[in-house]
Amino acid sequence: MSQQHVVVIGATGHIGSYLVPRLVRAGYRVTAVSRGTREPYHADAAWEQVETVVADRDAEAAAGTFGTRIAGLQPDVVVDLVCFTLDQARELVEALRPTGAFLAHCGTIWVHGVADASPLREDDPKEPFGPYGTQKAAVEEFLHAETRSGGLRSTVVHPGHISGPGWPVITPLGNLDxxxxxxxxxxxxxxxxxxxxxxxHHVHADDVAQLFELAVARPEVSVGQSFHAVSDRxxxxxxxxxxxxxxxxxxxxxxxxxxxxxxxxxxxxxxxxxxxxxxxxxASTEKGRELLGYSPGxxxxxxxxxxxxxxxxxxx
Missing domain, CATH: 3.90.25 (UDP-galactose 4-epimerase; domain 1)
Incomplete structure (x- = not known):
């Protein structure tokens, strides 16, 4: 079997800094797509084996060329860590659909809005509020509908409050003070x-990367599904x-x-x-644990x- 090619969009951010080395060590050929404005948060020898592509998503998407550029890299898998709007998702899906690639999208637990029950499950009714959660929920709905219709295969990973070395962390009062x-x-x-x-519900960025790696490794299980990427409690x-x-x-x-x-x-x-x-x-992690073997800290x-x-x- 030939080596699978994974393209990671937003590769040098919180999640990508951990995910890219994980994928390299797992035996994938990895292309890291970023704006090229910063190095990964953490040094890792695995980056020496990574192909890099500098791309300004906003500018290229506005020109209608970002999706075709990603498709032109001939990926087997695309991990999109920086898709925030339905328009961004549509452009990428339409370009990838003919390739047969598998798309793993980064959502957020904010798609749930105000919690009516605890712990939240991935299939609970969603009533998001605010532009961030609302847009992410719309992307999730779009991707699952696309997959159900026989189009591009996809999965969605919903992180909690991403924490770890290298950036400020949400405090016990829910802010960055x-x-x-x-x-x-x-x-x-x-x-x-x-x-x-x-x-x-916090989560270490490496545990979000862990869940993405597990989802990429087992598309026969993860396609058409959403998973919470959060800590144990x-x-x-x-x-x-x-x-x-x-x-x-x-x-x-x-x-x-x-x-x-x-x-x-x-x-x-x-x-x-x-x-x-x-x-x-x-948020519950039961689904990720049972289907993929997710084991967060x-x-x-x-x-x-x-x-x-x-x-x-x-x-x-």
């Missing part, structure tokens, strides 16, 4: 909107804060306030907190790796 980590490290007071029982605001404070040998100093009080105190970070906490997501390990890389904690 560095002051949250400072308060937890020093015993300072943290204002918590409401009771702090809302949940967030979600965390509540309070549970997350208490566990994180313990990294510095502290107890979390939390005070419940109304959302109005929180917004006044949090300022520019308040909206991000609302976006994350109002959804209160906790914990939310706390994923977040701690990021906090250590930020220089806020000594590495273990």
């Amino acid at each position: 560095p002051g949250v980590w400072e308060a937890l490290a020093t015993g300072g007071e943290l204002l918590v909107p409401g009771l702090g029982l809302e949940t967030m 979600a965390l509540t605001v309070r549970g997350f804060a208490r566990a994180a404070a313990a990294w510095w040998g502290r107890e979390a100093n939390l005070r419940s306030v109304t959302w109005e009080e929180f917004r006044a105190a949090a300022g520019e970070h308040a909206e991000a907190s609302w976006e994350h906490l109002s959804r209160s997501h906790s 914990t939310s706390l390990d994923a977040v701690r790796a990021a906090v250590e890389a930020m220089g806020l904690l000594p590495r273990r």
Whole structure:
């Protein structure tokens, strides 16, 4: 059997930095497509075996040439980590349809909108809100309809809050405010909107890459399916804060306030907190575990790796 060719779009981002080396080590021929504006987040000797293509997706898609350029690489599999709109998905699918390639698309657990039950399952009714989740849900629906109709084969992987070394991480308050980590490290007071029982579901970027690798390896199982790429369990605001404070040998100093009080105190970070906490997501990984053998790590390990890389904690 000839070596399968995998084209990864968005290859040097959070997920791709882990996925590309995984695919190389698994024996695939890999082409990494990116804007060429940065190196992968992590050095890995596997990158020496990777073909690279520099492409500005927005500009080329506007000209109607991006999809045909990807198809021209003659891939067996395309992993699309940076598709955010239905128009982007349509252009790529129409170009790939005649090739017989298999498309693995990166979605988001935000396709679920506000959670009505916990843990969320992939086939739960979806009522997304906001442009990001709404567009991703539309892409998922489009891809599954395409596959059901006998067109391009595809699968969808829905990450939670992607964490890991190299970039800021969502804090226990659902935002990127560095002051949250400072308060937890020093015993300072943290204002918590409401009771702090809302949940967030983090995942290490390498665990998202793990699920993509598993889906690519077993298209006979993954085609036509969606999978949640999240950690073993979600965390509540309070549970997350208490566990994180313990990294510095502290107890979390939390005070419940109304959302109005929180917004006044949090300022520019308040909206991000609302976006994350109002959804209160906790997603099931049962489907990925049973069908593909997915085995993610914990939310706390994923977040701690990021906090250590930020220089806020000594590495273990």
